[in-house]
Amino acid sequence: MIHDALVVLGVFSILGHFKGVEIDSMFITALLTIIGFSVHDTIVVFDRIRENLGKFRTKDFEWVANYSIVETMRRSIATSTTVVITLTALFIFGGVSIKWFVFALLVGVISGTYSSIFNATPILIIWEDFIAKRVKKS
Numbered sequence: 001m002i003h004d005a006l007v008v009l010g011v012f013s014i015l016g017h018f019k020g021v022e023i024d025s026m027f028i029t030a031l032l033t034i035i036g037f038s039v040h041d042t043i044v045v046f047d048r049i050r051e052n053l054g055k056f057r058t059k060d061f062e063w064v065a066n067y068s069i070v071e072t073m074r075r076s077i078a079t080s081t082t083v084v085i086t087l088t089a090l091f092i093f094g095g096v097s098i099k100w101f102v103f104a105l106l107v108g109v110i111s112g113t114y115s116s117i118f119n120a121t122p123i124l125i126i127w128e129d130f131i132a133k134r135v136k137k138s
Contacts, residue, residue: 001038003119005031007111008104026101034108037083041076041116046124048072061128065121073117080113 008031015021048068056064084106091102 001035001042001112001115003115004034004038004108004112008034008108011107012100012104021100026098027104030101030104030108033105034112037109038112038116041079041112042120044076045069045072045116045121049121049124061132062125065125069117069121076113076117080109083109 012021012023012027016023045068048071049065052064052068052071053061056067059067087102087106087109091099091106094102
């Protein structure tokens with residue numbers, strides 16, 4: 001989630017330096033929307049992991065997490081593709097006043113989809129392994 005906001009902030013920092021793009025209240029609104037979208041996408045994956053932990057009690061956590069990602073991947077990509085198509089249409093046909101807002105959303109949705117699938121779950125696995133080792137020691 002923070003990753004997505006930082007990616008958008010980095011892109012706009014570069015655009016601001018080379019193209020003179022300014023950060024305004026619409027940019028802040030886009031960042032908050034991106035964080036919300038990313039939270040939702042991550043919750044979907046984590047909820048599937050929670051459900052599958054109950055189904056596959058004999059499997060280890062990494063296997064369940066991977067299986068859950070595979071199960072939710074189609075849904076996440078379909079949702080994000082729909083949003084990207086809509087935002088692309090708005091970027092092309094929309095007015096000048098929303099151009100950079102829509103561009104920020106485009107960058108954020110693409111980054112958010114990537115991070116909710118490929119970043120959040122590996123961090124959860126590392127965290128789970130750390131907790132398991134800590135419990136095992138004591």
